[in-house]
Amino acid sequence: MSNLPLTIQVPGKLMIAGEFAVLEPYHNLVVMAVNRFVYATISQNDANRLSLLDFQLLDLEWNYSDNRTNIVTNDERVRFVEEAMTIALNYLKESGITPGKFNLSIKSELDDESGVKYGLGSSAAVVTSVISAILHKFLRNEPSAALIFKLASISHVKTQGNGSGADIAASSYGGWQRYTSFQAEWLANQYKQAGSLTGLLGEDWPYFSVEPIVFPEDVYMCIGWTGKPASTANLVTEIRKLNENNATLYKRFLQGSTDAVEIFLQGFRKKDVDLLLKGTKLNRNVLSALGKNAGVEIETPLLKTLCDLAEQHGGAGKPSGAGGGDCGIAFVPSKEKAEQLMMAWQEVGIKPLEIRPNPHGARVIK
Numbered sequence: 001m002s003n004l005p006l007t008i009q010v011p012g013k014l015m016i017a018g019e020f021a022v023l024e025p026y027h028n029l030v031v032m033a034v035n036r037f038v039y040a041t042i043s044q045n046d047a048n049r050l051s052l053l054d055f056q057l058l059d060l061e062w063n064y065s066d067n068r069t070n071i072v073t074n075d076e077r078v079r080f081v082e083e084a085m086t087i088a089l090n091y092l093k094e095s096g097i098t099p100g101k102f103n104l105s106i107k108s109e110l111d112d113e114s115g116v117k118y119g120l121g122s123s124a125a126v127v128t129s130v131i132s133a134i135l136h137k138f139l140r141n142e143p144s145a146a147l148i149f150k151l152a153s154i155s156h157v158k159t160q161g162n163g164s165g166a167d168i169a170a171s172s173y174g175g176w177q178r179y180t181s182f183q184a185e186w187l188a189n190q191y192k193q194a195g196s197l198t199g200l201l202g203e204d205w206p207y208f209s210v211e212p213i214v215f216p217e218d219v220y221m222c223i224g225w226t227g228k229p230a231s232t233a234n235l236v237t238e239i240r241k242l243n244e245n246n247a248t249l250y251k252r253f254l255q256g257s258t259d260a261v262e263i264f265l266q267g268f269r270k271k272d273v274d275l276l277l278k279g280t281k282l283n284r285n286v287l288s289a290l291g292k293n294a295g296v297e298i299e300t301p302l303l304k305t306l307c308d309l310a311e312q313h314g315g316a317g318k319p320s321g322a323g324g325g326d327c328g329i330a331f332v333p334s335k336e337k338a339e340q341l342m343m344a345w346q347e348v349g350i351k352p353l354e355i356r357p358n359p360h361g362a363r364v365i366k
Helices: 076-094 122-138 145-160 166-173 184-193 197-202 232-245 247-269 273-294 301-312 335-347
Strands: 006-017 029-044 049-052 057-065 068-071 102-108 176-180 209-213 220-225 316-319 327-332
Touching (some): 006 122, 029 122, 029 166, 029 247, 049 076, 057 076, 068 076, 076 122, 076 197, 102 122, 122 145, 166 209, 209 247, 220 335, 232 247, 232 273, 273 327, 301 316, 327 335
Antiparallel strands (some): 006 029, 029 102, 029 176, 049 057, 057 068, 176 209, 316 327
């Protein structure tokens, strides 16, 4: 173990297909790691210190005792980091490792420099960066993506109480992934019952699966920002109410999502652009109907324009993630069409983002 500082780079994410349905058992989602990052730098120190640069929280004192990390501040925004540090340090303790004092500094570039939030998954990427930095620094062997993913998932569910974990999968594994969720309620219950983190990690996680997939070469992806941040948690709550109020409509949505994502994935596997576009259009329609049935606006007027323009340029578009604002994505069959589409977006107030897939998950960069 070196005494030199070590910096971890962790990508953010974009949800591509299968949103909302992924919250139910065995429903596929396609997620992509993006080339916007969170950085965590860790170094041995004579005192335990933490800096969250984006919040201007600098040189905070922290301590670890009785299997808990305590960051000395009244600022609630440290809670994701505090829990992630707890999980990572508890895992080291179970592994028979006692780390010395260290300094941890975290910086995010997922959002715009102006502070605009694009919906690229900051809390999940931050949690993944904390777990990854501590494990890389103190474990005897390099941690696997699976270990980082599972510890970050436990930490995130403990703090947030819900979520699919797809954003953590993107941050941990990188690239394009077909993903099914561990199911937050299952993981929370297993954590309570487990005698140790090591025991929980060794269990079968029956609902969880992740598989790398390869994006077809003959298709171009465009990403547009509609200028309105969305609250995923609020939208998920409203969608879940539909299941309680009208289970038939909710089941119809789940079946529609299954069909759309399967067609989309066939487009990947067969390198068939037409199937990929067909799956995208179907997923858009399924999500739009879900929003209407649940009484929430998944496809805002500007997201509708984004998608309609994509179709006018020979492609297909849909909201990314929970909708209600944030980003939309589009696939078109040529570079020329992609450039024309992005110009058309700009004319109606949609900001094209220079975001690309990132092949790597959490990794040491120096």
